[in-house]
Amino acid sequence: MELFRHFAEWIGSTALNEWLGENAWIIPISQSIHIVCLAVVFGSATVISLQLLGIGRAGRSTSQTANTLVPWMYRALFLLLVTGTLQTIAEPVRQLVTPEFIWKLVLIIGVLAMTIIFSRSVRRSPAAWDSPATRPGAAKSFAVISLLMWTTIVVLGRLIGYTWAFYA
């Protein structure tokens, strides 16, 4: 963690950090965009998972749902990355010294990899995914595990705001 602390202190000494401190209105806006985008990602992941578990279809096949929602998840994740980076630069110590932050990043990378693999498989063989009989055996595991991972990511993200004071 010492390395992260030095890194955080270095970010804290940059001009960008100072500029964000002087323009205090930017971070609340960034956090608001962050929460709207997290809603888009979390809601989309919930709909995809529930459909894979057989709950709710809205007259659409699995491939239609995935092909509609996954691009929105990528767009929202891009904005989450931009706003999250901005918030980390503004308050580096708050973010970088907490184990919650590191775990959150690890889980994001993991669930993103799973989502990319899922989405590519659906695009390659939509027909196989659209029928529960021919769907890959891991479909339900993916649904449950990815939803649990996203939930944990949201919980960790919210907790960073509280626990950093203990570690700093």
Place this chain on the structure above:
Amino acid sequence: MNLHAFLKALEATPLAAAVRGATPGWDWLFPIVETVHVIALALVFSSIVMLDLRLVGIASRESGVSRLSRELLPVTWTAFVVAAISGTILFISKATGYYADIRFKMKFVLMFLAGVNMLVFHKGIFQRVADWDISIPPPATARFAGAASLLLWTGIVFLGRYIGFYA
């Protein structure tokens, strides 16, 4: 008992004190309730956005409006109840402070408007949904209701985040 005295009485309850972190050993309660609130609002907001984007006519075009709303609204309402309960618990912890905050008042004005918008939509054009269930573009009043709801709920989430910043 006037309103201020009532809010003071709410703040004085053991639950409010525990959520406020004023009870030793209970300082984890506010983060937990707030996290529940965030997850619930994520589901409220995203399910509303999915229906709104369909009403505007730019997403889920292959799904009928009536079927989509039938499948999404139970999620919206369940999550809304969870958000309302967790939000009330957060509110009583600093009732007078939140009540005095202009952002808090604005958030509830926007929620009221979102409710009126929803009611007008349901009592109006949605009564004849069978005529336009799969029409693209949807009727102008439906598109207006969807666009208004998108703007109002985005504003509600922003104001909610701002309350946490300044209250």
